[in-house]
Amino acid sequence: MQYVSTRGASPALSFSQAVMQGIAPDGGLYVPETFPQVSLSDIAALAGLPYDKRAVKILAPFVDFDLPTLEKMCAEAYCQPNFDHPAIAPTTQVGEAFHLELYHGPTFAFKDMALQMLPRFMAHALKASGAKEDVVILVATSGDTGKAALEGFCNVEGTQVVVFYPDGGVSPTQKLQMITQRGDNCHVSAVYGNFDDAQTGVKKLFASEEFAAQVKACGGKLSSANSINFGRLVPQIAYYFSAYADLLNLGAIKLGDEVDFCVPTGNFGDILACHYAKNMGLPVGRMLCASNKNNVLTDFINTGVYDKNRPFHKTTSPSMDILVSSNVERLLYHLLGEDGQKVAALMDELAATGRYELPEEAKNELQSLYYAGWADEDAVNEEIATLYGEGHVADPHTAVASRVWRAQKKAGDASCVIVSTASPYKFSRAVLSAIAPLRVGEDELALAAQLEEVSAIPMPEKLAELANLPVRHGGVCEKEAMGQTVLDFLR
Ligand SMILES: *Cc1c(COP(=O)(O)O)cnc(C)c1O
Secondary structure, three states: EEEEEOHHHHHHHHHHHHHHOOOOOOOOEEEEEOOOOOHHHHHHHOOOOOHHHHHHHHHHHHHOOOHHHHHHHHHHOOOOOOOOOOOOOOOEEEEOOOOOOEOOOOOEEHHHHHHHHHHHHHHHHHHHOOOOOEEEEEEEEEOHHHHHHHHOOOOOOOOEEEEEEEEEOOOOHHHHHHOOOOOEEEEEEEEOOHHHHHHHHHHHHHOOOHHHHHHHHEEEEEEEEOOOHHHHHHHHHHHHHHHHHHHHHHHHOOOOEEEEEEEEEEOOOOHHHHHHHOOOOOOEEEEEEEEEHHHOHOOOOOOEEOOOOOOOOOOOHHHHOOOOOOOHHHHHHOOOOOHHHHHHHHHHHHHHHEEOOOOOHHHHHHHHEEEEOOOOHHHHHHHHHHHHOOOOOOOOHHHHHHHHHHHHHHOOOEEEEEEEOHHHHHHHHHHHHHOOOOOOOHHHHHHHHHHHHHHHOOHHHHHHHHHOOOOOOOOOOOOHHHHHHHHHHHO
């Protein structure tokens, strides 16, 4: 399998090369040249396998190394106690919907599903290439990617990780997780600004030849652990197949029935992995793209116009507080007949004006594949309370998706899987204030303990430890100084 750039002006690469490269030299993102096909009988066979073996079956055609290596990677990543649930990514029924729980990994958010694999891909590629330089992984995070990348790469030989998060733009638990990170190769800084500032800053560094030369002088070569890296997307495809297999096991569907997926969306990586699963033959009905008050994607899908010129809102679902969703570029590539020049033209327009409009045909295809909706903060709080009434405690991101699903559901719909992306413990304050009276002024651990009382879900051990860990990364920088900050870390 070869990987090509969405902007069509960079050479095709192997999987390992694409993972190491991160973003293509022409500024595009790598996409597979074709999609491997998975038959219904292959899907039926997944039902009898544990999660790591399901993942092997789905990932194998994408990677460029041997099967035993992939089997070892999946077995080491998707195991207990690395994940705190024997099924790794269980699917459970909640009311009339199903929840695919992707938050049982070491950092309690779905990013672990991919970021427990990406470092293994990179370490393997590094070894195979005999590279002498360290890979310097730059990450912009809206809260969850940062910690998941730090955990995934912690003490992985030949790698340095530098994480930037928006100052005041992540939840207290997310911040605490990052600033207490151990590992000599782990570096973290806050940035004055919002997530888009941090993400734009990182993209500028990737595009700068001068910066690449400075990093090289420090013995490094840049790469990315954000979902612009194709190595992030491929492990995510597997859990859509796995959820389908779970529904077969639960007797909720028959083989071949279509299933809808409702995905709380920010950078469009998670839902794009669903799209890829559909391309590979998974019977996916509708893909429901759920947004919070930062509803740029709702408008894009409903009108064909992408327009980031709008106010930025801070919400209780910070990992979705995004106005420029990177992976939409991959979607455009598929909607525009895989024409890199057309993609490049729209991306140039976005950079220059903050806006672009899809041609009619592409818009129609987009709307035939996706449904879009959004939920404001009151609706999210109501949804957390409604789900609590159904015996389930959801985090605010999952609640956004559940609300969007609930608002449009009608009799006769296909079964719907709501992608459940974070543990409620990561957002204790927001969850508690929606379901139980909140005693103001309490610290995060006290809030988590309160949540444990009302939810009857045990608090993750790693979360309980957090409050006692020393702060190792307290710095903040201006967005113009991100490059200098990276160089200071490396020297
Ligand atoms: C990252 C994240 C999302 C959004 O996923 P994208 O792939 O960026 O669309 C949703 N929920 C949580 C909890 C996240 O961490």
